[in-house]
Amino acid sequence: MSLLLLTSGLAQGMILFLAASGLTLVFGVMGVLNFAHGGFFALGAFIVYSLTGGASIPAWQYLLLSVVGAGLVGVVGMAFEVVVFRRIYHLPHLDALLATYAVLLTITGAITQIWGVAARGQPMPSEFRSALRFGDAVVPVYDIALLVIGGLVAVGLWFLLERTTFGRSVRAISADRQMSASLGIDIKVVFTVMLGLGLGLAGLGGALVAPLVQLDAGLAAVFVIQSFAVVIVGGLGSIAGALVAALALGLLNSIMVSIDPALAGFSLYIGMTVVLLIRPQGIFGHRAERP
Amino acid sequence: MSDDAVRDELLRLENVDAWYGTAQALFGVSLSVPRGGVVALLGRNGAGKSTTLRSIMRIEVRTRGEISYAGRDLTRAGTTGVARLGIGYVPEDRRIFGRMTVRENLLLGRHLARGDREPLPLTEILDTFPMLVPLLDRLGGVLSGGEQQLLAVARALVGRPELMLLDEPSEGLAPLTLRQVRTAIQSAHDAFGATVLLAEQNATFALSLAQRVAVIDTGRIVFTGATEELRARPELMSRYLGVESAGAAAGTGS
């Protein structure tokens, strides 16, 4: 396998991870598979487009604005939790799924309302457009940047969940909501923050994908399903699973495309189908421990 | 009851009905727990002991009637809010976090502490529960039932609760572990000054700890009084608790 194939596959995987990490985080805690996640992903892309004014700006500014954009998306996400999401946790799976689907439609429509129907294009910062040479191999700088950012996000999430008091509360709630409340953990606050965090991560993913795709409202529907594939393969609720699945699917996709471009995107859904048939709880998934 | 006792009432249930969905589980339950006391709520399986504790904790049941703690109405609060008033809850099935270590389980108890109630340092808890020290880095899920029970009591104590609700802590325990759990509850009361409401099926176990007793049957309180009064009524013991006589009860168990 060539180095280019490897890095572009892994970079694609990191985008998938950024899109999916928040989704799996939210599912792990609230138990709701959130279609609206894709809407916030698209929102991140459009907000960054507005922050940069659609202009080509230096790479460090772009990264900074991406983080700012992600923060804004996170704030919108928290508002959304308080107004809508809170009302759907207790619904049966299908109803919850449909309610979040309704929110996805709403956000898609809101994006059209704000940014119009015509597709936009976000120029890639010029530093990211160059490539590094390793012997014969050429690797785009942006691919490397994505790998670094994805890695940082993964480590950051691990630290947050495993090494902080907040993370401990989150793990407790996802294992046993009732007992956590009985111990005095404020579930409402944790939920609001988690949704803000999860959707903020979606926003970050959208912001970083913006220079690579055409920006239109359809982005939401496309990326949410790809994120679904990742979290299903990795195991619902598992961050490590999402990371491994995203990288594996990204790599698989880039290999399959190198064999035949007609297979683009196909591996995602084949991977999802195969995992659901063989191991429905996903690679890293486990059955709930709660009685 | 004297005026003094009323003023020192920490927890009070007055004419409480409770439902799971549409099924009514409690009928006009009244109960009073004095500050600093140990009260046992005795009854058979399904008599309504757990439901009473769940009504206090606002877990999964709908209630009508008065439930107040230190003069505050609990029926308008959520589970988190009730807990943060300083009520430590040890549920029936212990509910230890199986994928977390014993240490993490203990640390989770700190959320209960609010305002002037500082959480207990782990060292202090471990002095009382020395048997947990070698287990600190084990996962909660691999502990034995007795170890889990001790951990559950310790976890509830970390947040310095003023009131402890214990739901059948004796259930399924071997005599030796039972004694440890009894000591743990005793020290929760004596050393940490917690008021205790103990729901139990095991009359011997509960009566050895409690000063006052309420007996519940099919969702109704059928007796309240001092421990000695119940001991003097063997017909109640046998009818509602399946204990043949007070003398026989005293002879079994510990």
Place this chain on the structure above:
Amino acid sequence: MMERLRALPGWWRVVAAVVVLVAVMAIVPIFGSGAAVFFWGSVAVTALYAMSVNLLIGVAGIPSFGQAAYFGIGAYAVGVLHHEGLPILLVLLVAVLAAGLAAAVVAALGLRATGLAFSMLTLAFAQALYTLVFQLDTFGGENGIVGLLPESVLGIDLTDGTSLWLFTMTMVAAGIGGLWILQHSPFGRTLMMIREDPARTRALGIQVRRYEIAAFAAAGAAAGLAGALFAYVQGLVVPEYLFWTRSGEPILMSIIGGMRHFFGPVVGSVIYRWSVDVLSDITAAWVLWVGLAFLVIVLAAPGGLLGLPAQIRSWRSRRTIAPPSVTSVESLGDES
């Protein structure tokens, strides 16, 4: 209106439905423009599609999220076969069989997974199909296949709008009639039993999985018929027919109309398509309003429009005795 209909004996309801059908078939071309005939033709097909989805979700309680696959298979069957010069009825038959067979295979393989996992499986299959069709030149790639103009059926000319409308409505009525018979047969009643209590149904010695596979196949076949008719009405097939949002739409329509009512999806699709038609004239961001309306319905009136009378009755009769429970605990992954 519906209440009164329900009180009638079964055969009267059938007669009433036929009368309504014939009236609609006559009124639309008499009073409507060519564009209106075209529009209502596609609405009728959509209604059949929504009904096929509701057979799964509303009747049998099987949460399919990938019904676009079978709609698309039906449509692409027409796309591939149309230019072969086969009679239309034969093409439709092939479309129905292909979609039904594909659905049966997916259900047979996938029904080991339940609940959310099964929803995701149906979704994955549909998306896999979508990406393939989108990429493969055999199926016209992203441009799809155009020029699917039906010429005649059984010697009747179909080249003008009105005759195509009458043909479409006849086929839609046949499809809906088939679903009605299915749903009111012992088979349909068994499906409802499975929805209400799968474990008990199993305990009665009923092979639940076989019934579910059969229901999935029937729904797939009906979706296939809808897809094939849609291809003829639109005159083209495009990969978008298979995209996952096309699986969401019929669920949305069923919810709007009412999933527990046979004609709920019909009511829902008429309202949905009509309001989209009106809204999209006013704003390009019509999805915003559809999404908000749908959200309100899911949260406030999960029984849909036809379920409203019952919901209001239950509001009136139920006296709340106490504040609702504080914590409701949802199990996370116990069914996957």
